[in-house]
Amino acid sequence: MSPFVIGEEYERSRLLEFLGSGQTQSGVLWGREEQGCLICTSGGRGGKKAGYSDERISDGTWWYFGQGRTGDQSLRNAANSKLSSGNFSVLLFTTREPTAKEVADRGTYGKLFSYCGQFNVSGFEQFVPINGSRQGDKLWRFRLLPVGEEKYNYYSEQNDLALDSSSDLREMQHRLLSLNSSRVEPRINLAEYRSRSAAVHLYASLRSNGQCEACGSVAPFTRLDGRGFLEVHHLTRLADEGPDLPSNVAALCPNCHRRAHYSIDRKDFGKRLQDAIELKENIIAG
Ligand SMILES: [Zn+2]
Structure with a gap:
């Protein structure tokens, strides 16, 4: 039950406003207004060069990588410990760079965030990239399960x-x-x-x-x-x-x-x- 519409794009400020958050980093966001909620943003990290990336699986679930830019990732940092607790609803957004026209219209280079829906974390596992800049690092990835498919059953x-x-x-x-x-x-x-x-x-x-x-x-x-x-x-x-x-x-x-x-x-x-x-x-x- 979120105010966002699947497929629509939003400014980062709108996401922070919803959460009541003043966070400046990207990745996983949270705040005091919606305490049972995390916003996970996907994109702008990982990819072929890094040897791993967030990914939507054909059954509608996602693998979402944890936070930690260098070396092994820990489950103890704020974002990863929240994700692994299973106690939060996740609103997932993918990000993209704006076009030149959009930059001109909006007056900012800020990324755009496209809403993918609401998820729960149903599990997590370690993942070690076999190539790329994160090769050999122990990363954590979280399984995101979409909400809403079996409500009344x-x-x-x-x-x-x-x-x-x-x-x-x-x-x-x-x-x-x-x-x-x-x-x-x-x-x-x-x-x-x-x-x-x-x-x-x-x-x-x-x-x-x-x-x-x-x-x-x-x-x-x-x-x-x-x-x-x-x-x-x-x-x-x-x-x-x-x-x-x-x-x-x-x-x-x-x-x-x-x-x-x-x-x-x-x-x-x-x-x-x-x-x-x-x-x-x-x-x-x-
Ligand atoms: Zn009642």
């Missing part, structure tokens, strides 16, 4: 965590916490990632007991499988997909869900919701 999705609607809530909570499910791991595969995501959605749905966890209303209609229809909202990121901790998801009626994303009081609303969910989680934990 979660609860019924089969998952190999063997969680189902008859499971005890406390037992489910315990298992999800023991998976440390908000974190991504090297070489986690997409099936496992989706399975975790499905598990945490099922958990929120069961915890809600068919009532919106914000306003308490009964779900507006009943799903085909008999459960009340509620949407699962992530409290601290932009995207409502991906695995997470039980304390970071809420099952909401469609009105409250829109409110959580779009209302003028969404920050206060989110805070109150977070407190309410924390209380529920403590009660379940006993």
Whole structure:
């Protein structure tokens, strides 16, 4: 749920304004206005000369290279540690140099940023270029999984965590916490990632007991499988997909869900919701 339109181009200042960021370097951006969000810009580094480059794979996912211009890259710098935490939604932009006419029209040589959509980090791995200027350096690349393809299928999705609607809530909570499910791991595969995501959605749905966890209303209609229809909202990121901790998801009626994303009081609303969910989680934990 971002204000950017896929395929449209934006000035860098617009990206920084959205995040509330004053960063001057390129690459990965973040800020205080959208704390669950990273903007990743691709291009202007890597390429044939360097021996590696960001790349879109045919299934719609991306490999996105970490930050660190020389030598081995570390997962401890601010950008790479945020990417590897799995706790952030990623807005991905590709960059290009402006044409001479655009420079004249805009009065700046600044690059243009084309929006590619919203992603989650589903895993990462080390990559060592075999040629180019970064040959032999240990780089990190992150797998970006597009958001939005399976929005309403979660609860019924089969998952190999063997969680189902008859499971005890406390037992489910315990298992999800023991998976440390908000974190991504090297070489986690997409099936496992989706399975975790499905598990945490099922958990929120069961915890809600068919009532919106914000306003308490009964779900507006009943799903085909008999459960009340509620949407699962992530409290601290932009995207409502991906695995997470039980304390970071809420099952909401469609009105409250829109409110959580779009209302003028969404920050206060989110805070109150977070407190309410924390209380529920403590009660379940006993
Ligand atoms: Zn509601």
